[in-house]
Amino acid sequence: MIAELGQFAIIMALLAAIAQSILPLIGAERLDSRLMAFGGQASLVQLLFVILAFGCLTQAYIVSDFTLVNVAENSHSTKPLLYKISGVWGNHEGSMLLWILILAIFGAAVAAFGRNLPVTLKARVLAVQAMIGVGFLTFLIFTSNPFTRLLMPPENGRDLNPLLQDPGLAFHPPMLYVGYVGFSVAFSFAIAALIEGKVDAAWARWVRPWTLTAWTFLTGGLALGSWWAYYELGWGGWWFWDPVENVAFMPWLMGTALLHSAIVVEKRNSLKVWTILLAILTFSLSLIGTFIVRSGLLTSVHSFAVNPERGVFILFLLAIAIGGSLTLFAFRAPSLKAGGIFSPISREGGLLLNNLLLSTACATVFLGTLYPLFMEALGGGRVSIGPPFYNNTFVPVMVPLLLCVCAGPLLPWKRADLVGVLGRLKYAGLATILAILLAWYVTEGGPLLAILGLGMAAWMLLGTLSEWADKIKLFRAPLSTSWQRMVKLPGSAWGMTLAHGGLAIAVAGMISTTAWKVEDVAVLKPGETISVAGTDYRLDGVRELVGPNYQAVEGTFTVSQNGEFMAILKPEKRLYNVQKMPTTEAAIYSTFVGDYYAVIGDQVEDGGWTVRIYREPMITWIWFGCTLMVLAGFLSLADRRLRVGAPAGKRKQGKRKQKSQQNAAA
Amino acid sequence: MTRKSRRMYVLVVAIALLASATALVLTALDDNITYFYSPSDLKTKQVTVGRALRLGGLVEDGTFEKLDGGLKVKFSITDGAETVAVNYEGILPDLFREGQGVITEGSLNEKGEFIAHEVLAKHDENYMPAEVIEALKASGEWRGDEEQITE
Incomplete structure (x- = not known):
């Protein structure tokens, strides 16, 4: 019964979405307020039905209703409750439903929080948002229905892939999806603005918080995914340039560009056409990403043959969404009025450079990810492109961007004096030289490029800090004045400092762990010791143990340095009962300066065990930096909510606030 | 700074970037395709x-x-x-x-x-x-x- 209710709910949601994508558009054209208001109501109705459908599927998973194909294939009655629930989105159909749920939540949120949006703009935004919903709901109902029944239900299910049975991965997809789907709002606003033929500062002020929300969650989702890969796959790596990673990374790069260019539209009413294009491209990349992961397109074009229906549908949807929006852009963009002018060396110029570099970087990733596909489609043979490609293309493009990160915020709007700005960074520059010397000393003259890279990270961090100190007049005014200025700094200013600082910290972690990672593989018998990078790992013993739905062998290592005890590590190798699939559970001892990482493998003939030991310098800095960036996103959001959500009556106050902010920034 | 000269600057920077990125990609593709x-x-x-x-x-x-x-x-x-x-x-x-x-x-x-x-x-x-x-x-x-x- 529950499943039929769910089936009914997604059909109702589709009908609501169809109505919502047509009527408000007509209303906005004819200035019919009733038809326009319908958009808001329909978005709520659509959301309620999608929640109902999602609830039904979750219920089926919790009670292990194996009459559903989806549940039978991806769940098992002995699975812990958390993984029964996360199993809902641990498969193709369920994850599509989650996608639709988040899309509907964003649509309803625009309707609920957008009370003082211009009515025609709001109606059009909701209509476009609903069109995306129509596309996805049709896809769900016709090719990926999660509520399909099984005629002969099995005794028990086939279980969720054990690699996915992990708390990190339980929350990774929802966060990533909030990121992906959040960009749909920016997209809808962009399309609505093209239909209206008007983009102004108010429009940008509306788009920014949504983009920021999406960006924040996408950052979190990416960090969580990379952390999961690090501890769960047992290879000690944090990023593999795998196509699936790349397709999530591309919207992040474009979204970051969008976040920055929207500032220019908001503050200076310039770069409008570019910002619209970025909004379209960012969401298009999200769409491509979702579908590429979901269709298995990237392993090979021929995966289409496996499920031609789904593949063709996907291509069709992508063509409509991306082709349609770009065509609209080509027709309407010239009619948008150009905004204020600025000199190349100015805040606008800096942000534009940021945009150009980020887009170029994104283009290199795009090319590397899709090149094998093009090659195969053109009959050029099967090829694969690995990390060296990205190290030689993506990294060189990102370096100038990272070098400029701390200078940009110091540039005033319209025109700037570069020498003066660099002069304000002289202490940061001096400290950077010290940091390089320090890195050179500590690493005993390690690889020059890595040391310079660390210097770059130090420059980013110190430059960002000195910009912050500059803003509150630290050491140039009495401390009490600085304190007051600091307290009065708006959330978005804090957000900027924190995000740039977090990026610097993450970059430092990435460079160190790439350059100074040490790994060793050996066969050890209990009692034997292996020494890796000056640290001793003694295998004390190996025992068998039984988990809720798996059996495992667990090794115990004593980690010590110069005879001094540091930690006990207990890596496992598990064999899951249902899928008969082995997984590796690494054991990690994290410290500020690096991780000690141990993996246990198979037993060999003479009774020894193969073990892998990694020493990962500063790797936790990556996730610490990402956490700071996520925090920064929320801080800026807290600030924007005050300004954007202000009802009409209080708008004056909002303006005053903005003014004081501009003073603070000056 | 007129609108025209700004567009010029942007175009020059964009083309320079594009050209260097293309060069990077082409050399990288040559060496790193498997x-x-x-x-x-x-x-x-x-x-x-x-x-x-x-x-x-x-x-x-x-x-x-x-x-x-x-x-x-x-x-x-x-x-x-x-x-x-x-x-x-x-x-x-x-x-x-x-x-x-x-x-x-x-x-x-x-x-x-x-x-x-x-x-x-x-x-x-x-x-x-x-x-x-x-x-x-x-x-x-x-x-x-x-x-x-x-x-």
Whole structure:
């Protein structure tokens, strides 16, 4: 019964979405307020039905209703409750439903929080948002229905892939999806603005918080995914340039560009056409990403043959969404009025450079990810492109961007004096030289490029800090004045400092762990010791143990340095009962300066065990930096909510606030 | 600063960026593409010794052996028609076993043996790398037609 209710709910949601994508558009054209208001109501109705459908599927998973194909294939009655629930989105159909749920939540949120949006703009935004919903709901109902029944239900299910049975991965997809789907709002606003033929500062002020929300969650989702890969796959790596990673990374790069260019539209009413294009491209990349992961397109074009229906549908949807929006852009963009002018060396110029570099970087990733596909489609043979490609293309493009990160915020709007700005960074520059010397000393003259890279990270961090100190007049005014200025700094200013600082910290972690990672593989018998990078790992013993739905062998290592005890590590190798699939559970001892990482493998003939030991310098800095960036996103959001959500009556106050902010920034 | 000259600046910077990015991509593509070969391809096509490539197929039954205490291994990869011996040193992925589809990355040595520095077996045991399926189909050894499961 529950499943039929769910089936009914997604059909109702589709009908609501169809109505919502047509009527408000007509209303906005004819200035019919009733038809326009319908958009808001329909978005709520659509959301309620999608929640109902999602609830039904979750219920089926919790009670292990194996009459559903989806549940039978991806769940098992002995699975812990958390993984029964996360199993809902641990498969193709369920994850599509989650996608639709988040899309509907964003649509309803625009309707609920957008009370003082211009009515025609709001109606059009909701209509476009609903069109995306129509596309996805049709896809769900016709090719990926999660509520399909099984005629002969099995005794028990086939279980969720054990690699996915992990708390990190339980929350990774929802966060990533909030990121992906959040960009749909920016997209809808962009399309609505093209239909209206008007983009102004108010429009940008509306788009920014949504983009920021999406960006924040996408950052979190990416960090969580990379952390999961690090501890769960047992290879000690944090990023593999795998196509699936790349397709999530591309919207992040474009979204970051969008976040920055929207500032220019908001503050200076310039770069409008570019910002619209970025909004379209960012969401298009999200769409491509979702579908590429979901269709298995990237392993090979021929995966289409496996499920031609789904593949063709996907291509069709992508063509409509991306082709349609770009065509609209080509027709309407010239009619948008150009905004204020600025000199190349100015805040606008800096942000534009940021945009150009980020887009170029994104283009290199795009090319590397899709090149094998093009090659195969053109009959050029099967090829694969690995990390060296990205190290030689993506990294060189990102370096100038990272070098400029701390200078940009110091540039005033319209025109700037570069020498003066660099002069304000002289202490940061001096400290950077010290940091390089320090890195050179500590690493005993390690690889020059890595040391310079660390210097770059130090420059980013110190430059960002000195910009912050500059803003509150630290050491140039009495401390009490600085304190007051600091307290009065708006959330978005804090957000900027924190995000740039977090990026610097993450970059430092990435460079160190790439350059100074040490790994060793050996066969050890209990009692034997292996020494890796000056640290001793003694295998004390190996025992068998039984988990809720798996059996495992667990090794115990004593980690010590110069005879001094540091930690006990207990890596496992598990064999899951249902899928008969082995997984590796690494054991990690994290410290500020690096991780000690141990993996246990198979037993060999003479009774020894193969073990892998990694020493990962500063790797936790990556996730610490990402956490700071996520925090920064929320801080800026807290600030924007005050300004954007202000009802009409209080708008004056909002303006005053903005003014004081501009003073603070000056 | 007029609108026209601003557009000029932007255009110059954008073109410069694009040109350098294109140059980077082209050189990187030249050096870093790894071609996929099936055992049959390896026998029929001319392959330079030492050139990095991917070799994929099924691990042939009864060919897997451990040398020198377990870290060095030797096995054969087959597509049904041809077989290539592979040497590898390191830990094999969890899902590696005889009869399983795998992809190895490495290069040929003078003796015609494949020296792998990486062995990939996918996360999911129902999953067969698409390249391997193609290779098996090409040699007429493909049997299963179950739906391919992807992440």
